Amino acid sequence: MQIGEASRLTGVSAKMIRHYESIGLIPNADRRDSNYRDYGHHDIHRLGFIRRARDLGFSMDEIRDLLRLWGDTQRSSADVKALTQSHIAELDQKIRLLGEMRHTLATLADACDGDHRPDCPIIEGLAGETPHAGH
Amino acid sequence: MQIGEASRLTGVSAKMIRHYESIGLIPNADRRDSNYRDYGHHDIHRLGFIRRARDLGFSMDEIRDLLRLWGDTQRSSADVKALTQSHIAELDQKIRLLGEMRHTLATLADACDGDHRPDCPIIEGLAGETPHAGH
């Protein structure tokens, strides 16, 4: 099948399929006489794997490792699990950071009247002023 | 003061200070005879504002709006609050998405023995196989 159908079947844009090929994440596709890329079910499977890994937030480098492990019948599940847990830790870190931001903002927003007047603890907080304290 | 000290005082890299100037987030800095940029306490204050907004995850566009509101004595705190709450909603969305990823990964990882054998529900999940179900 052509790249368009491969894209439709996997949810990976044609653009990205070509990109993945260019960075070696997938092998160079077979070509027809027309020079069009030609994909089979094996390629579709691999692209689906990549898309699901992307959807779970893995980076391209991590996906490269996962693909290697996928194709390695000698792999130990411990390796896969370690990679996954490392990624979970990254996610936790990001979630924690965003949660801290959210908390700070919510606190500032709660203290803001949100009316027609200019006085605003949010702006004051960003401006580095101790919000209406010891002064 | 020179850009280096401004950077040290605000925690914004010299590189980014120049960049902020180039995109109009801060006004063109005064120049000495040497063509070196020259900063005063007013600039430091503005850079500090930007850094704190960045630390809270605001985008450059949002920061542009916040700076405008900061300088607008006619602002209504409602505008600031609305911008902030919109940003909080963005954060919530990101947190939710990451949380979903984390949940899926944790579920897969929990099901993975993590031993020397190759069998691994994580890899199977990514490969699109219904994990050991009806077959």
Add this chain to the structure above:
DNA sequence: GCTTGACCTTACCATGATGGGAAGGTGCAG
């Protein structure tokens, strides 16, 4: 046959926020 339209090809540029590095000017202390 010829046209139309959907599809494909490569190549270049853009994003957003940041860093790296090169090549060269400035300024102060020894």
Add this chain to the structure above:
DNA sequence: CTGCACCTTCCCATCATGGTAAGGTCAAGC
């Protein structure tokens, strides 16, 4: 006057993705 820290501009890289341009391919319909 040399050395060193600092500054200047300019270009390139990141990461994953999209856009667009200019052109080739192919099947359907007239």
